[in-house]
Amino acid sequence: xxxxxxxxxxxxxxxxxxxxxxxxxxxxxxxxxxxxxxxxxxxxxxxxxxxxxxxxxxxxxxxxxxxxxxxxxxxxxxxxxxxxxxxxxxxxxxxxxxxxxxxxxxxxxxxxxxxxxxxxxxxxxxxxxxxxxxxxxxxxxxxxxxxxxxxxxxxxxxxxxxxxxxxxxxxxxxxxxxxxxxxxxxxxxxxxxxxxxxxxxxxxxxxxxxxxxxxxxxxxxxxxxxxxxxxxxxxxxxxxxxxxxxxxxxxxxxxxxxxxxxxxxxxxxxxxxxxxxxx
Amino acid sequence: xxxxxxxxxxxxxxxxxxxxxxxxxxxxxxxxxxxxxxxxxxxxxxxxxxxxxxxxxxxxxxxxxxxxxxxxxxxxxxxxxxxxxxxxxxxxxxxxxxxxxxxxxxxxxxxxxxxxxxxxxxxxxxxxxxxxxxxxxxxxxxxxxxxxxxxxxxxxxxxxxxxxxxxxxxxxxxxxxxxxxxxxxxxxxxxxxxxxxxxxxxxxxxxxxxxxxxxxxxxxxxxxxxxxxxxxxxxxxxxxxxxxxxxxxxxxxxxxxxxxxxxxxxxxxxxxxxxxxxxxxxxxxxxxxxxxxxxxxxxxxxxxxxxxxxxxxxxxxxxxxxxxxxxxxxxxxxxxxxxxxxxxxxxxxxxxxxxxxxxxxxxxxxxxxxxxxxxxxxxxxxxxxxxxxxxxxxxxx
Ligand SMILES: Nc1ncnc2c1ncn2[C@@H]1O[C@H](COP(=O)(O)OP(=O)(O)OP(=O)(O)O)[C@@H](O)[C@H]1O
Ligand SMILES: [Mg+2]
Numbered sequence: 226x227x228x229x230x231x232x233x234x235x236x237x238x239x240x241x242x243x244x245x246x247x248x249x250x251x252x253x254x255x256x257x258x259x260x261x262x263x264x265x266x267x268x269x270x271x272x273x274x275x276x277x278x279x280x281x282x283x284x285x286x287x288x289x290x291x292x293x294x295x296x297x298x299x300x301x302x303x304x305x306x307x308x309x310x311x312x313x314x315x316x317x318x319x320x321x322x323x324x325x326x327x328x329x330x331x332x333x334x335x336x337x338x339x340x341x342x343x344x345x346x347x348x349x350x351x352x353x354x355x356x357x358x359x360x361x362x363x364x365x366x367x368x369x370x371x372x373x374x375x376x377x378x379x380x381x382x383x384x385x386x387x388x389x390x391x392x393x394x395x396x397x398x399x400x401x402x403x404x405x406x407x408x409x410x411x412x413x414x415x416x417x418x419x420x421x422x423x424x425x426x427x428x429x430x431x432x433x434x435x436x437x438x439x440x441x442x443x444x445x446x447x448x449x450x451x452x453x454x455x456x457x458x459x460x461x462x463x464x465x466x467x468x469x470x471x472x473x474x475x476x477x478x479x480x481x482x483x484x485x486x487x488x489x490x491x492x493x494x495x496x497x498x499x500x501x502x503x504x
Numbered sequence: 505x506x507x508x509x510x511x512x513x514x515x516x517x518x519x520x521x522x523x524x525x526x527x528x529x530x531x532x533x534x535x536x537x538x539x540x541x542x543x544x545x546x547x548x549x550x551x552x553x554x555x556x557x558x559x560x561x562x563x564x565x566x567x568x569x570x571x572x573x574x575x576x577x578x579x580x581x582x583x584x585x586x587x588x589x590x591x592x593x594x595x596x597x598x599x600x601x602x603x604x605x606x607x608x609x610x611x612x613x614x615x616x617x618x619x620x621x622x623x624x625x626x627x628x629x630x631x632x633x634x635x636x637x638x639x640x641x642x643x644x645x646x647x648x649x650x651x652x653x654x655x656x657x658x659x660x661x662x663x664x665x666x667x668x669x670x671x672x673x674x675x676x677x678x679x680x681x682x683x684x685x686x687x688x689x690x691x692x693x694x695x696x697x698x699x700x701x702x703x704x705x706x707x708x709x710x711x712x713x714x715x716x717x718x719x720x721x722x723x724x725x726x727x728x729x730x731x732x733x734x735x736x737x738x739x740x741x742x743x744x745x746x747x748x749x750x751x752x753x754x755x756x757x758x759x760x761x762x763x764x765x766x767x768x769x770x771x772x773x774x775x776x777x778x779x780x781x782x783x784x785x786x787x788x789x790x791x792x793x794x795x796x797x798x799x800x801x802x803x804x805x806x807x808x809x810x811x812x813x814x815x816x817x818x819x820x821x822x823x824x825x826x827x828x829x830x831x832x833x834x835x836x837x838x839x840x841x842x843x844x845x846x847x848x849x850x851x852x853x854x855x856x857x858x859x860x861x862x863x864x865x866x867x868x869x870x871x872x873x874x875x876x877x878x879x880x881x882x883x884x885x886x887x888x889x890x891x892x893x894x895x896x897x898x899x900x901x
Contacts, residue, residue: 415613416608417636
């Protein structure tokens with residue numbers, strides 16, 4: 226006797242929902258496409274406007290101006306030089322542009338969301354389980370819904386990256402706001418500060434370090450996702466790795482990997498420096 | 505005029521304030537309420553008023569609800585029950601925006617734990633209240649500088665709170681409230697972290713401020729000496745409830761309960777008892793010009809005293825005459841009393857503390873005159889009287 230359990234059509238349901246959303250959210254996806262695409266083009270064009278060597282010098286000078294540290298400055302110069310030397314300059318610029326655009330979008334949405342969650346108990350109660358759930362999903366999964374909305378290509382990659390990298394921005398901002406000592410917000414209340422004054426004058430400045438920690442994580446997550454998103458046509462260093470894997474060229478894959486690590490280290494140090502800046 | 509009226513205020517912390525409130529109103533002790541409901545009664549049915557220009561000091565042991573009570577006045581804590589009127593306005597009825605404006609207009613607050621903003625410099629901390637009100641930048645800076653100077657921190661404006669000692673931080677908190685020049689100052693253990701010298705200066709400063717600008721001040725203190733010095737009246741709390749309200753004198757001389765008596769025992773009574781409180785009424789005086797030696801002698805005999813104070817027509821004190829010298833005058837047939845009048849006599853004002861009276865009394869053979877600012881004789885202090893008064897009031901001197 227065979228008895229077959231009826232299959233719950235979960236996949237079908239999700240497909241139907243996605244179809245519905247794709248059709249009805251066209252205005253939003255179009256807006257997103259425009260912002261992402263224009264942003265990308267602009268940043269890429271800027272970074273490629275001058276000769277790589279000149280650009281490396283400019284970036285190194287900027288890093289020194291921001292950190293005032295010798296180690297990371299030297300590392301930036303040598304690292305970027307190596308990337309250029311390996312013929313990965315254009316791919317790196319492309320990856321960096323993706324990261325920058327995705328991060329900007331992620332924090333523009335994530336920080337305000339985090340602030341709201343930090344100030345409102347019930348928003349927090351809704352947002353928290355969603356964030357927890359998102360964190361357990363493997364990165365690849367984020368690529369799937371991006372395709373029906375944006376097709377293959379860089380905009381879809383940015384979309385997936387934004388979604389994937391936003392949680393830390395929300396989480397840390399929320400945490401930063403909640404960490405502000407109660408006695409200080411109470412004191413602001415006692416002097417008759419309104420919500421906005423309290424936020425701008427007390428809560429945000431005191432949460433700044435924590436928020437910057439979240440931004441740092443967002444950037445790192447974005448970088449890792451941009452590499453994975455090469456699978457749906459993100460281009461850049463990720464697709465160098467991807468191509469090397471497919472052709473079993475371990476050397477080329479390794480070179481592209483080094484490029485990603487160099488980029489990650491420079492970004493991380495820069496952001497840490499920004500976060501720890503006093504007042 | 506009544507500035508703050510607190511009526512049956514209750515503040516309960518916990519999840520079931522209604523249930524706890526019912527128990528409280530049934531007269532259940534607060535330890536029982538905690539056992540039964542898990543709710544903490546911070547303030548249990550407190551009523552008192554603070555008049556305009558008055559300093560009321562709230563005292564009590566740690567956990568007796570002092571901080572909770574002042575926080576109810578500006579509604580940092582929402583009272584569970586009761587009413588609070590400030591300038592006739594029921595504070596509990598104010599909407600969000602009205603409450604905000606009300607706080608801006610009426611209150612300056614000093615916090616027990618200072619609550620300075622670590623990311624703002626000292627001057628920016630002091631400016632905070634004015635900044636929130638949208639004050640003009642230059643005016644704001646000037647007021648903040650003045651306030652900093654008042655608390656003795658001139659020139660420290662550019663430092664950050666973490667660079668200051670505890671006592672200095674507390675003074676920044678003080679300056680932040682003073683900069684607003686508010687009607688009402690709520691001061692939660694505002695001087696607790698100060699060293700004795702600065703503390704005394706600040707107390708004097710506060711008394712000055714209150715006298716010259718008619719501030720209404722609710723001051724929380726652990727320190728009875730401080731409370732007695734600056735308080736016009738004291739409110740003594742125990743377990744969230746009032747055990748006694750009264751002037752320093754009343755609290756000292758007529759403690760309502762054993763708790764208050766214990767509280768008061770510690771205090772050095774000679775610092776608190778004043779000339780006014782130990783003096784007695786002068787039974788009789790001689791009037792300069794109208795009373796001659798004979799009349800003066802008769803008055804002394806009648807009261808069985810060896811000396812007699814002499815006052816002028818306008819009742820101001822002229823001096824003292826002694827029985828033996830007056831008798832000589834009578835024997836010689838003189839009729840002018842002023843021949844034997846001693847004018848360089850010891851006078852004290854009514855608020856002279858008893859501790860200062862001791863050295864004065866030491867080598868006096870006649871009573872000390874207590875006079876007011878117009879030199880009018882209010883009363884006299886004799887040596888025995890001073891000791892009796894102190895002994896009666898339980899001093900250990
Ligand atoms: N935010 C709060 N949540 C819960 N319970 C509180 C809160 N604030 C105060 N309490 C409780 O209320 C009671 C009175 O506290 P309060 O801080 O008013 O005492 P206090 O007289 O100011 O003491 P201290 O002299 O130590 O400052 C205490 O039992 C305390 O545990
Ligand atoms: Mg307290």
